């Protein structure tokens with residue numbers, strides 16, 4: 001059950017820098033996309049600690065030592081992710097997007113309620129479901145990286161791509177934990193749909209607040225650009241989410257992208273080469 005992950009997960013402490021000069025429109029050509037990504041980033045310091053708490057509870061129910069080891073490495077990776085997002089989110093809020101504080105308060109409340117009032121089965125199905133979505137997003141971001149991040153601020157692009165490289169890397173862990181403890185197929189599908197809708201709900205609230213602050217929410221042109229990006233999200237995310245819902249699905253059967261492999265291999269040789277990506281040449285492989 002636990003032997004799906006090829007190689008051991010690596011906990012990378014990435015030395016990203018988020019100085020005050022980061023523009024909230026970090027992709028100048030695509031302010032709506034900038035805010036969609038930042039909206040998802042806003043959720044991470046609430047969502048990922050919740051995943052860690054859930055997996056810590058699941059550890060007590062897992063018998064396989066190999067899977068327990070993977071779960072602990074998974075928790076350490078997620079711990080790094082949300083700390084980096086926290087620093088980036090604080091910059092955004094400091095730039096005057098104070099309406100995000102209200103969205104944060106609501107997320108804090110809901111994830112605490114999940115901890116207190118929901119079963120471990122629900123929380124673990126949520127974790128498994130979120131990871132299924134994250135794997136699909138990882139593939140999309142890597143495949144479409146030139147369009148989505150080309151010419152953007154490398155500090156933000158590098159943060160997001162590092163995060164989702166590791167989402168691809170730990171694709172099996174929450175799935176295997178859910179299978180080991182519960183394994184019910186229909187509830188796993190429910191968890192996937194629930195987690196996807198829940199994260200999308202909060203990301204939407206956040207980007208809506210940012211676009212309102214920019215005065216773009218009422219602009220037809222901006223709304224059309226936003227709608228096109230949302231369409232792109234659904235076009236790219238529908239196939240992976242559908243394949244997750246097929247009985248017998250296992251994330252280890254999802255083939256890893258070549259650029260992902262190159263990123264991992266390059267980090268193994270020279271970690272500085274991947275900390276700051278060249279956003280003017282994202283099609284290039286490292287090795």
Ligand SMILES: [Fe+2]
Pocket residue numbers: 048077078081163167
């Ligand atoms: Fe993560």
Ligand SMILES: [Fe+2]
Pocket residue numbers: 078131134166167170
């Ligand atoms: Fe993850």
